[in-house]
Amino acid sequence: xxxxxxxxxxxxxxxxxxxxxxxxxxxxxxxxxxxxxxxxxxxxxxxxxxxxxxxxxxxxxxxxxxxxxxxxxxxxxxxxxxxxxxxxxxxxxxxxxxxxxxxxxxxxxxxxxxxxxxxxxxxxxxxxxxxxxxxxxxxxxxxxxxxxxxxxxxxxxxxxxxxxxxxxxxxxxxxxxxxxxxxxxxxxxxxxxxxxxxxxxxxxxxxxxxxxxxxxxxxxxxxxxxxxxxxxxxxxxxxxxxxxxxxxxxxxxxxxxxxxxxxxxxxxxxxxxxxxxxxxxxxxxxxxxxxxxxxxxxxxxxxxxxxxxxxxxxxxxxxxxxxxxxxxxxxxxxxxxxxxxxxxxxxxxxxxxxxxxxxxxxxxxxxxxxxxxxxxxxxxxxxxxxxxxxxxxxxxxxxxxxxxxxxxxxxxxxxxxxxxxxxxxxxxxxxxxxxxxxxxxxxxxxxxxxxxxxxxxxxxxxxxxxxxxxxxxxxxxxxxxxxxxxxxxxxxxxxxxxxxxxxxx
Numbered sequence: 001x002x003x004x005x006x007x008x009x010x011x012x013x014x015x016x017x018x019x020x021x022x023x024x025x026x027x028x029x030x031x032x033x034x035x036x037x038x039x040x041x042x043x044x045x046x047x048x049x050x051x052x053x054x055x056x057x058x059x060x061x062x063x064x065x066x067x068x069x070x071x072x073x074x075x076x077x078x079x080x081x082x083x084x085x086x087x088x089x090x091x092x093x094x095x096x097x098x099x100x101x102x103x104x105x106x107x108x109x110x111x112x113x114x115x116x117x118x119x120x121x122x123x124x125x126x127x128x129x130x131x132x133x134x135x136x137x138x139x140x141x142x143x144x145x146x147x148x149x150x151x152x153x154x155x156x157x158x159x160x161x162x163x164x165x166x167x168x169x170x171x172x173x174x175x176x177x178x179x180x181x182x183x184x185x186x187x188x189x190x191x192x193x194x195x196x197x198x199x200x201x202x203x204x205x206x207x208x209x210x211x212x213x214x215x216x217x218x219x220x221x222x223x224x225x226x227x228x229x230x231x232x233x234x235x236x237x238x239x240x241x242x243x244x245x246x247x248x249x250x251x252x253x254x255x256x257x258x259x260x261x262x263x264x265x266x267x268x269x270x271x272x273x274x275x276x277x278x279x280x281x282x283x284x285x286x287x288x289x290x291x292x293x294x295x296x297x298x299x300x301x302x303x304x305x306x307x308x309x310x311x312x313x314x315x316x317x318x319x320x321x322x323x324x325x326x327x328x329x330x331x332x333x334x335x336x337x338x339x340x341x342x343x344x345x346x347x348x349x350x351x352x353x354x355x356x357x358x359x360x361x362x363x364x365x366x367x368x369x370x371x372x373x374x375x376x377x378x379x380x381x382x383x384x385x386x387x388x389x390x391x392x393x394x395x396x397x398x399x400x401x402x403x404x405x406x407x408x409x410x411x412x413x414x415x416x417x418x419x420x421x422x423x424x425x426x427x428x429x430x431x432x433x434x435x436x437x438x439x440x441x442x443x444x445x446x447x448x449x450x451x452x453x454x455x456x457x458x459x460x461x462x463x464x465x466x467x468x469x470x471x472x473x474x475x476x477x478x479x480x481x482x483x484x485x486x487x488x489x490x491x492x493x494x495x496x497x498x499x500x501x502x503x504x505x
Contacts, residue, residue, distance in 0.1 A: 322387020395477035395492030
């Protein structure tokens with residue numbers, strides 16, 4: 001007997017039932033049951049389940065083979081791409097990078113919830129940062145952890161400015177104390193000279209000028225002109241690095257500046273057609289002649305003229321130490337003149353000690369005093385001999401600090417003041433006071449070393465305490481009786497004419 005087409009889908013009839021198997025009744029019953037339970041969609045669902053079962057079987061077979069299916073590979077690739085984008089965005093925003101690895105169960109639930117719709121029964125979670133509610137096990141947004149409360153940074157007390165306000169324009173870079181950081185083009189002779197000048201091993205305007213020219217002579221002797229250039233052009237540039245190093249050790253004196261300008265003019269006058277060794281030899285000879293004429297011979301002439309002003313029985317007063325004044329006193333003693341010397345000195349260099357010691361060893365009668373006794377010793381003095389650092393074009397004397405005090409005291413006591421100065425120390429500058437142009441030495445030189453109880457030993461820690469160590473002062477022309485240079489005896493008003501004459505020659 002053949003089975004009906006839909007017998008497999010027809011519900012079984014309970015045994016003992018009075019229902020009659022009639023085709024029409026069965027048809028009506030089937031139609032009624034389909035209308036009540038929506039049997040048609042159920043059939044489709046069964047077909048869908050059947051297809052799903054087949055897919056699961058295929059997936060299971062694929063997993064048994066050890067190879068993931070195409071769907072799994074696609075989902076895995078998509079998840080990795082999303083994770084990389086999130087990490088790049090966090091890195092650009094400066095946030096800590098959160099590990100967004102393989103998708104976790106909470107993320108799967110959240111995605112299922114979004115697919116299921118808002119009416120699903122997935123549990124709702126609250127956002128940790130904003131407090132808003134979201135469905136599913138959504139992963140909280142990454143956030144930067146709060147930093148621990150750092151203790152407040154203690155501000156260091158502001159250091160007091162120890163510069164004297166009136167001379168603030170004179171404070172520059174501190175003096176160089178070592179050769180560290182010097183240019184590799186600086187000659188070793190110049191390196192040694194800079195430290196000697198800085199530490200007052202070579203002190204005095206004339207001594208510094210001679211030592212500088214001799215050092216530059218050694219620079220020229222070892223100089224080699226680079227290719228594709230000329231000696232007059234490149235040697236001047238090469239000397240500039242030497243000069244810069246000397247200035248970093250201590251500012252140039254007036255005589256040093258005049259000598260350097262003269263040397264640069266000589267270098268510029270060198271003919272480029274002359275061989276290098278011949279040009280270098282000519283420059284070295286010119287330096288020797290300049291030292292001989294402008295300093296050595298000039299000192300001899302000044303000494304001879306100044307000795308004529310010393311008479312027997314004179315009491316000569318001098319301040320600090322000047323090389324030309326020392327030559328005058330020594331020459332006068334060797335000529336048999338009978339006189340005494342008073343050496344007035346001051347801190348911090350105490351240059352007068354060396355002068356007093358040298359004269360006493362020679363046999364002269366020497367009296368040594370500091371500046372606080374100037375009024376007392378000036379009563380017995382007959383003449384005052386002073387050296388010069390420079391002579392200004394208005395006839396004023398620019399010399400070691402304290403010289404103006406000695407000159408004014410001598411003027412008050414009607415004692416003539418004689419200044420011995422070489423023409424190489426003349427300058428075209430005009431100075432009305434010692435504030436505009438001067439040299440400030442390190443204030444530490446004023447401290448008496450070795451005395452722990454000295455009030456200046458800890459001056460940096462004392463508030464409102466400032467030390468000023470000026471090197472020079474300015475003496476007005478009315479306090480100067482006479483100026484002696486290699487040309488003869490001059491009044492201070494004739495210094496500008498002699499300065500122009502020495503510059504032209």
